[in-house]
Amino acid sequence: MNQVRVNRRAEGRLGAGHLWIYASDVVDAGQAGPGEAVRVVNEKGRFLGIAHYSSASQIRLRLLTREERPIDRAFFLERLRAAIEFRRAVVADSDACRLVHAEADLLPALIVDQYGAHLAVQFLDQGMDRAAPLIAGCLCELLSPASILARNDVAVRRLEELPLEPLALHGEPPAQAEIRMNGLALAVDLQRGQKTGAFLDQRENYVAAARWARGRGLDLFTCQGGFALHAARRCETVEAVDSSAPALEIAAENARRNRIANIVWREANAFDYLTGLAAARRQFDWIVIDPPAFAKSRANLEAAMRGYRDLNYKALKILAPGGVLVTCSCSHHVSEADLLQLVASAGLDAGRTLRVLERRTQAADHPILLTVPETHYLKCLILQTL
Protein backbone atom coordinates (compact mmCIF):
# COMPACT_ATOMS: atom_id res chain seq x y z
CA MET A 1 0.00 0.00 0.00
CA ASN A 2 1.21 3.50 -0.76
CA GLN A 3 1.77 5.81 2.16
CA VAL A 4 0.54 9.38 2.70
CA ARG A 5 2.05 11.60 5.37
CA VAL A 6 -0.18 14.16 7.09
CA ASN A 7 0.48 17.06 9.48
CA ARG A 8 -0.48 17.53 13.12
CA ARG A 9 -3.71 19.30 12.31
CA ALA A 10 -4.88 16.25 10.34
CA GLU A 11 -3.77 13.98 13.16
CA GLY A 12 -5.78 16.10 15.60
CA ARG A 13 -8.84 15.88 13.37
CA LEU A 14 -8.64 12.10 13.19
CA GLY A 15 -8.03 12.08 16.96
CA ALA A 16 -11.28 14.02 17.39
CA GLY A 17 -13.15 11.31 15.54
CA HIS A 18 -13.49 12.89 12.10
CA LEU A 19 -12.77 10.86 8.98
CA TRP A 20 -11.68 13.56 6.53
CA ILE A 21 -8.28 15.07 5.83
CA TYR A 22 -8.04 18.14 3.63
CA ALA A 23 -5.49 18.64 0.86
CA SER A 24 -3.80 21.44 2.84
CA ASP A 25 -2.99 19.00 5.67
CA VAL A 26 -1.26 16.44 3.48
CA VAL A 27 2.52 16.78 3.79
CA ASP A 28 3.57 14.14 1.30
CA ALA A 29 1.24 12.07 -0.89
CA GLY A 30 4.09 9.87 -2.16
CA GLN A 31 3.03 7.67 -5.05
CA ALA A 32 -0.68 7.61 -4.10
CA GLY A 33 -2.93 7.34 -7.17
CA PRO A 34 -6.58 8.37 -7.67
CA GLY A 35 -8.95 6.28 -5.56
CA GLU A 36 -6.28 4.08 -3.98
CA ALA A 37 -6.53 2.81 -0.43
CA VAL A 38 -3.41 4.19 1.30
CA ARG A 39 -1.70 4.00 4.68
CA VAL A 40 -1.98 7.32 6.52
CA VAL A 41 0.94 8.21 8.81
CA ASN A 42 1.81 11.25 10.92
CA GLU A 43 4.88 13.42 10.45
CA LYS A 44 6.99 10.97 12.49
CA GLY A 45 5.75 8.01 10.44
CA ARG A 46 3.33 6.60 13.04
CA PHE A 47 0.38 4.69 11.50
CA LEU A 48 -3.01 6.46 11.83
CA GLY A 49 -5.26 4.39 9.58
CA ILE A 50 -6.16 3.38 6.04
CA ALA A 51 -7.97 5.87 3.82
CA HIS A 52 -9.18 6.36 0.27
CA TYR A 53 -7.05 8.91 -1.52
CA SER A 54 -8.51 11.48 -3.92
CA SER A 55 -6.27 13.25 -6.41
CA ALA A 56 -8.88 15.94 -7.11
CA SER A 57 -11.08 16.84 -4.14
CA GLN A 58 -10.22 19.21 -1.31
CA ILE A 59 -11.16 16.24 0.87
CA ARG A 60 -7.96 14.41 0.00
CA LEU A 61 -8.35 11.42 2.35
CA ARG A 62 -11.40 9.65 3.80
CA LEU A 63 -10.60 7.24 6.58
CA LEU A 64 -11.83 3.66 6.12
CA THR A 65 -10.34 2.03 9.20
CA ARG A 66 -7.96 2.73 12.07
CA GLU A 67 -6.64 -0.84 11.84
CA GLU A 68 -3.79 -2.09 9.69
CA ARG A 69 -5.74 -4.26 7.23
CA PRO A 70 -6.28 -4.69 3.49
CA ILE A 71 -9.28 -2.98 1.87
CA ASP A 72 -10.59 -6.05 0.11
CA ARG A 73 -13.74 -8.10 -0.34
CA ALA A 74 -13.63 -9.22 3.32
CA PHE A 75 -13.49 -5.57 4.45
CA PHE A 76 -16.49 -4.51 2.35
CA LEU A 77 -18.51 -7.61 3.25
CA GLU A 78 -17.97 -6.95 6.95
CA ARG A 79 -18.96 -3.27 6.76
CA LEU A 80 -21.95 -3.89 4.47
CA ARG A 81 -23.20 -6.75 6.60
CA ALA A 82 -23.10 -4.55 9.72
CA ALA A 83 -24.93 -1.74 7.90
CA ILE A 84 -27.68 -4.07 6.65
CA GLU A 85 -28.05 -5.65 10.09
CA PHE A 86 -28.57 -2.20 11.64
CA ARG A 87 -31.42 -1.40 9.21
CA ARG A 88 -33.18 -4.63 10.16
CA ALA A 89 -33.35 -3.20 13.68
CA VAL A 90 -34.47 0.35 12.87
CA VAL A 91 -36.65 0.21 9.73
CA ALA A 92 -40.33 -0.63 10.08
CA ASP A 93 -43.28 -0.50 7.68
CA SER A 94 -41.17 0.01 4.58
CA ASP A 95 -39.43 -2.09 1.94
CA ALA A 96 -37.45 0.98 0.91
CA CYS A 97 -34.67 2.36 3.06
CA ARG A 98 -31.08 3.55 3.09
CA LEU A 99 -28.82 0.56 3.71
CA VAL A 100 -25.55 2.49 3.72
CA HIS A 101 -25.24 6.12 4.81
CA ALA A 102 -21.61 6.74 3.88
CA GLU A 103 -19.46 8.10 6.73
CA ALA A 104 -22.08 7.14 9.32
CA ASP A 105 -21.59 3.49 8.36
CA LEU A 106 -17.81 3.90 8.21
CA LEU A 107 -18.02 3.59 4.42
CA PRO A 108 -17.22 7.19 3.45
CA ALA A 109 -18.68 8.40 0.14
CA LEU A 110 -20.85 5.31 -0.39
CA ILE A 111 -24.66 5.43 -0.51
CA VAL A 112 -26.78 2.30 -0.93
CA ASP A 113 -30.56 2.66 -1.06
CA GLN A 114 -32.99 -0.22 -1.32
CA TYR A 115 -36.28 0.04 -3.26
CA GLY A 116 -37.93 -3.33 -2.83
CA ALA A 117 -35.93 -5.79 -4.95
CA HIS A 118 -33.83 -3.05 -6.54
CA LEU A 119 -30.76 -1.20 -5.28
CA ALA A 120 -29.68 2.33 -6.16
CA VAL A 121 -26.12 3.26 -5.21
CA GLN A 122 -23.89 6.33 -5.36
CA PHE A 123 -20.10 6.32 -5.42
CA LEU A 124 -19.19 9.82 -4.32
CA ASP A 125 -15.40 9.74 -4.33
CA GLN A 126 -12.62 8.25 -6.42
CA GLY A 127 -12.00 5.52 -3.86
CA MET A 128 -15.55 4.16 -3.82
CA ASP A 129 -15.83 4.62 -7.58
CA ARG A 130 -12.78 2.46 -8.08
CA ALA A 131 -14.16 -0.15 -5.66
CA ALA A 132 -17.58 -0.15 -7.43
CA PRO A 133 -17.30 -3.64 -9.03
CA LEU A 134 -16.13 -5.13 -5.72
CA ILE A 135 -18.97 -3.45 -3.80
CA ALA A 136 -21.58 -4.50 -6.37
CA GLY A 137 -20.34 -8.10 -6.04
CA CYS A 138 -20.65 -7.95 -2.25
CA LEU A 139 -24.18 -6.50 -2.48
CA CYS A 140 -25.21 -9.33 -4.82
CA GLU A 141 -23.81 -11.89 -2.39
CA LEU A 142 -25.56 -10.34 0.63
CA LEU A 143 -28.92 -9.30 -0.85
CA SER A 144 -29.41 -11.01 -4.25
CA PRO A 145 -31.06 -7.85 -5.67
CA ALA A 146 -32.96 -7.92 -8.98
CA SER A 147 -30.87 -4.96 -10.16
CA ILE A 148 -28.28 -2.42 -9.06
CA LEU A 149 -28.23 1.06 -10.60
CA ALA A 150 -25.37 3.46 -9.88
CA ARG A 151 -26.98 6.92 -9.77
CA ASN A 152 -23.68 8.57 -10.55
CA ASP A 153 -25.41 11.60 -12.09
CA VAL A 154 -24.76 13.63 -8.96
CA ALA A 155 -22.96 16.97 -8.93
CA VAL A 156 -20.47 16.26 -6.12
CA ARG A 157 -18.75 13.71 -8.37
CA ARG A 158 -17.52 16.68 -10.38
CA LEU A 159 -15.29 17.62 -7.43
CA GLU A 160 -13.72 14.17 -7.79
CA GLU A 161 -13.33 14.56 -11.58
CA LEU A 162 -15.58 11.54 -12.04
CA PRO A 163 -18.12 11.17 -14.90
CA LEU A 164 -21.76 12.09 -14.21
CA GLU A 165 -23.69 9.23 -15.78
CA PRO A 166 -26.04 6.60 -14.36
CA LEU A 167 -24.70 3.09 -14.83
CA ALA A 168 -26.39 -0.33 -14.52
CA LEU A 169 -24.10 -2.55 -12.44
CA HIS A 170 -26.29 -5.61 -12.23
CA GLY A 171 -29.53 -6.84 -13.83
CA GLU A 172 -31.82 -4.43 -15.66
CA PRO A 173 -32.84 -1.50 -13.47
CA PRO A 174 -36.47 -0.59 -14.30
CA ALA A 175 -37.59 3.00 -14.94
CA GLN A 176 -39.84 2.81 -11.89
CA ALA A 177 -39.82 0.70 -8.74
CA GLU A 178 -42.87 0.02 -6.63
CA ILE A 179 -42.37 0.32 -2.92
CA ARG A 180 -44.45 0.06 0.20
CA MET A 181 -44.02 2.74 2.85
CA ASN A 182 -46.11 3.41 5.98
CA GLY A 183 -49.09 1.64 4.45
CA LEU A 184 -48.88 3.46 1.10
CA ALA A 185 -47.99 1.88 -2.25
CA LEU A 186 -45.65 4.25 -4.06
CA ALA A 187 -43.99 4.40 -7.47
CA VAL A 188 -40.44 5.72 -7.44
CA ASP A 189 -38.59 7.09 -10.46
CA LEU A 190 -35.31 5.18 -10.16
CA GLN A 191 -33.65 6.61 -13.26
CA ARG A 192 -34.43 10.32 -12.90
CA GLY A 193 -35.94 10.90 -9.46
CA GLN A 194 -34.12 13.25 -7.08
CA LYS A 195 -31.46 11.75 -4.83
CA THR A 196 -31.65 8.03 -5.73
CA GLY A 197 -35.38 8.16 -6.43
CA ALA A 198 -37.15 9.19 -3.24
CA PHE A 199 -36.66 11.15 -0.02
CA LEU A 200 -36.19 8.17 2.25
CA ASP A 201 -34.78 10.44 4.95
CA GLN A 202 -38.27 11.93 5.56
CA ARG A 203 -39.95 8.53 6.01
CA GLU A 204 -40.42 8.85 9.78
CA ASN A 205 -41.24 12.56 9.56
CA TYR A 206 -44.13 11.82 7.17
CA VAL A 207 -45.78 9.77 9.91
CA ALA A 208 -44.98 12.29 12.65
CA ALA A 209 -46.28 15.21 10.58
CA ALA A 210 -49.43 13.34 9.53
CA ARG A 211 -50.36 12.75 13.19
CA TRP A 212 -51.04 16.51 13.43
CA ALA A 213 -52.79 16.83 10.08
CA ARG A 214 -56.40 18.06 9.88
CA GLY A 215 -58.66 20.50 8.02
CA ARG A 216 -57.04 22.39 5.18
CA GLY A 217 -53.51 21.15 4.43
CA LEU A 218 -50.73 22.76 2.40
CA ASP A 219 -47.59 20.84 1.36
CA LEU A 220 -44.94 23.15 -0.09
CA PHE A 221 -42.07 21.56 -2.08
CA THR A 222 -44.06 18.34 -2.26
CA CYS A 223 -41.91 16.67 -4.96
CA GLN A 224 -43.48 13.21 -5.39
CA GLY A 225 -46.06 14.04 -2.72
CA GLY A 226 -44.48 12.49 0.39
CA PHE A 227 -46.08 14.63 3.11
CA ALA A 228 -49.34 15.28 1.23
CA LEU A 229 -50.05 11.59 0.58
CA HIS A 230 -49.42 10.69 4.22
CA ALA A 231 -51.70 13.49 5.49
CA ALA A 232 -54.55 13.24 2.97
CA ARG A 233 -56.71 10.83 4.94
CA ARG A 234 -56.70 13.15 7.95
CA CYS A 235 -57.31 16.38 6.04
CA GLU A 236 -60.40 17.65 4.26
CA THR A 237 -58.23 18.83 1.37
CA VAL A 238 -54.51 19.22 0.68
CA GLU A 239 -52.88 21.61 -1.75
CA ALA A 240 -49.45 20.35 -2.80
CA VAL A 241 -47.01 22.64 -4.58
CA ASP A 242 -43.78 21.99 -6.49
CA SER A 243 -41.96 23.58 -9.41
CA SER A 244 -41.21 20.23 -11.05
CA ALA A 245 -43.89 18.89 -13.41
CA PRO A 246 -42.37 15.37 -13.74
CA ALA A 247 -42.28 15.01 -9.93
CA LEU A 248 -45.93 16.10 -9.69
CA GLU A 249 -46.93 13.57 -12.34
CA ILE A 250 -45.59 10.74 -10.19
CA ALA A 251 -47.21 12.30 -7.14
CA ALA A 252 -50.63 12.32 -8.84
CA GLU A 253 -50.14 8.74 -10.01
CA ASN A 254 -49.32 7.74 -6.43
CA ALA A 255 -52.49 9.42 -5.18
CA ARG A 256 -54.60 7.42 -7.68
CA ARG A 257 -52.79 4.22 -6.75
CA ASN A 258 -53.81 4.73 -3.11
CA ARG A 259 -57.34 5.94 -3.95
CA ILE A 260 -56.63 9.39 -2.52
CA ALA A 261 -58.75 12.03 -4.22
CA ASN A 262 -58.54 15.12 -1.99
CA ILE A 263 -55.12 16.47 -3.04
CA VAL A 264 -54.78 19.19 -5.65
CA TRP A 265 -51.35 19.32 -7.29
CA ARG A 266 -50.02 22.75 -8.27
CA GLU A 267 -46.99 23.40 -10.43
CA ALA A 268 -45.65 26.70 -9.10
CA ASN A 269 -42.85 28.56 -7.37
CA ALA A 270 -43.60 28.11 -3.68
CA PHE A 271 -42.59 31.68 -2.75
CA ASP A 272 -44.96 33.21 -5.32
CA TYR A 273 -47.67 30.72 -4.48
CA LEU A 274 -47.55 31.76 -0.81
CA THR A 275 -47.83 35.40 -1.80
CA GLY A 276 -50.89 34.54 -3.88
CA LEU A 277 -52.52 32.63 -1.01
CA ALA A 278 -52.01 35.57 1.35
CA ALA A 279 -53.47 38.00 -1.19
CA ALA A 280 -56.52 35.74 -1.57
CA ARG A 281 -56.84 35.64 2.27
CA ARG A 282 -56.65 31.85 2.30
CA GLN A 283 -55.83 30.06 5.58
CA PHE A 284 -54.57 26.56 6.37
CA ASP A 285 -54.61 24.31 9.44
CA TRP A 286 -51.54 22.28 8.55
CA ILE A 287 -48.59 23.51 6.49
CA VAL A 288 -45.38 21.70 5.49
CA ILE A 289 -42.27 23.49 4.21
CA ASP A 290 -39.58 21.12 2.87
CA PRO A 291 -37.39 23.15 0.50
CA PRO A 292 -34.19 21.99 -1.23
CA ALA A 293 -30.92 22.80 0.58
CA PHE A 294 -30.59 26.58 0.25
CA ALA A 295 -27.14 26.62 1.93
CA LYS A 296 -24.95 24.46 -0.26
CA SER A 297 -21.86 25.90 1.42
CA ARG A 298 -20.95 28.17 4.30
CA ALA A 299 -20.42 31.00 1.78
CA ASN A 300 -24.14 31.43 1.00
CA LEU A 301 -25.36 30.70 4.54
CA GLU A 302 -26.66 34.21 5.12
CA ALA A 303 -28.68 34.33 1.92
CA ALA A 304 -29.99 30.84 2.69
CA MET A 305 -31.11 31.88 6.16
CA ARG A 306 -33.00 34.81 4.64
CA GLY A 307 -34.71 32.40 2.22
CA TYR A 308 -35.79 30.05 5.01
CA ARG A 309 -36.94 32.96 7.14
CA ASP A 310 -39.00 34.46 4.34
CA LEU A 311 -40.70 31.14 3.61
CA ASN A 312 -41.52 30.51 7.25
CA TYR A 313 -42.82 34.06 7.69
CA LYS A 314 -45.11 33.74 4.65
CA ALA A 315 -46.38 30.35 5.81
CA LEU A 316 -47.02 31.54 9.37
CA LYS A 317 -49.05 34.48 8.01
CA ILE A 318 -51.58 32.06 6.50
CA LEU A 319 -51.60 29.52 9.36
CA ALA A 320 -55.01 29.41 11.06
CA PRO A 321 -55.24 29.73 14.86
CA GLY A 322 -54.27 26.41 16.47
CA GLY A 323 -52.67 25.37 13.16
CA VAL A 324 -49.53 23.27 12.79
CA LEU A 325 -46.39 24.15 10.85
CA VAL A 326 -43.93 21.43 9.86
CA THR A 327 -40.73 23.14 8.74
CA CYS A 328 -37.62 21.39 7.43
CA SER A 329 -34.10 22.24 6.38
CA CYS A 330 -31.75 19.74 4.77
CA SER A 331 -28.73 22.09 4.78
CA HIS A 332 -26.01 20.71 7.01
CA HIS A 333 -24.79 24.30 7.50
CA VAL A 334 -28.10 25.40 9.05
CA SER A 335 -28.10 24.02 12.59
CA GLU A 336 -31.21 23.12 14.55
CA ALA A 337 -30.51 26.16 16.75
CA ASP A 338 -30.38 28.37 13.62
CA LEU A 339 -33.67 27.00 12.39
CA LEU A 340 -35.39 27.44 15.77
CA GLN A 341 -34.14 31.00 15.93
CA LEU A 342 -35.23 32.01 12.45
CA VAL A 343 -38.68 30.48 12.91
CA ALA A 344 -39.00 32.29 16.25
CA SER A 345 -38.14 35.57 14.59
CA ALA A 346 -40.49 34.89 11.65
CA GLY A 347 -43.22 34.03 14.17
CA LEU A 348 -42.76 37.31 16.03
CA ASP A 349 -43.00 39.27 12.77
CA ALA A 350 -46.06 37.32 11.68
CA GLY A 351 -47.73 37.90 15.06
CA ARG A 352 -47.85 34.19 15.93
CA THR A 353 -47.07 32.61 19.31
CA LEU A 354 -45.52 29.22 18.64
CA ARG A 355 -45.12 26.09 20.68
CA VAL A 356 -42.62 23.39 19.68
CA LEU A 357 -44.39 20.04 19.39
CA GLU A 358 -41.46 18.01 18.08
CA ARG A 359 -37.82 18.49 17.11
CA ARG A 360 -36.92 15.82 14.60
CA THR A 361 -34.18 14.82 12.19
CA GLN A 362 -33.46 12.35 9.37
CA ALA A 363 -34.87 8.80 9.69
CA ALA A 364 -32.89 6.29 11.78
CA ASP A 365 -31.58 4.48 8.67
CA HIS A 366 -29.66 7.72 7.91
CA PRO A 367 -27.65 7.63 11.15
CA ILE A 368 -25.58 10.51 12.48
CA LEU A 369 -21.94 9.86 13.38
CA LEU A 370 -21.42 11.97 16.46
CA THR A 371 -17.91 13.13 15.57
CA VAL A 372 -18.71 13.84 11.90
CA PRO A 373 -21.21 16.74 12.09
CA GLU A 374 -21.72 16.68 8.30
CA THR A 375 -23.71 13.43 8.74
CA HIS A 376 -26.42 15.42 10.57
CA TYR A 377 -28.13 17.38 7.82
CA LEU A 378 -31.90 17.18 8.13
CA LYS A 379 -33.87 19.18 10.68
CA CYS A 380 -37.64 18.98 10.99
CA LEU A 381 -39.57 21.08 13.51
CA ILE A 382 -43.25 20.63 14.22
CA LEU A 383 -44.80 23.77 15.74
CA GLN A 384 -48.26 24.90 16.72
CA THR A 385 -49.73 28.38 16.91
CA LEU A 386 -51.44 29.15 20.20
Ligand code: SAH
Ligand atom coordinates in the same frame (compact mmCIF):
# COMPACT_ATOMS: atom_id res chain seq x y z
N1 SAH B 1 -41.08 17.13 0.43
C1 SAH B 1 -40.50 16.26 -0.57
C2 SAH B 1 -39.06 16.59 -0.87
C3 SAH B 1 -38.80 17.97 -1.33
S1 SAH B 1 -37.29 18.20 -2.15
C4 SAH B 1 -40.63 14.82 -0.12
O1 SAH B 1 -40.78 14.58 1.06
O2 SAH B 1 -40.54 13.93 -0.96
C5 SAH B 1 -37.40 19.80 -2.73
C6 SAH B 1 -38.40 20.03 -3.84
O3 SAH B 1 -38.48 21.42 -4.04
C7 SAH B 1 -38.05 19.44 -5.19
O4 SAH B 1 -39.08 18.59 -5.58
C8 SAH B 1 -37.97 20.66 -6.14
O5 SAH B 1 -38.56 20.38 -7.40
C9 SAH B 1 -38.77 21.66 -5.41
N2 SAH B 1 -38.46 23.09 -5.62
C10 SAH B 1 -37.25 23.69 -5.69
N3 SAH B 1 -37.39 25.02 -5.77
C11 SAH B 1 -38.73 25.28 -5.73
C12 SAH B 1 -39.51 26.47 -5.74
N4 SAH B 1 -38.95 27.67 -5.79
N5 SAH B 1 -40.85 26.35 -5.67
C13 SAH B 1 -41.44 25.15 -5.61
N6 SAH B 1 -40.75 23.99 -5.59
C14 SAH B 1 -39.41 24.05 -5.65
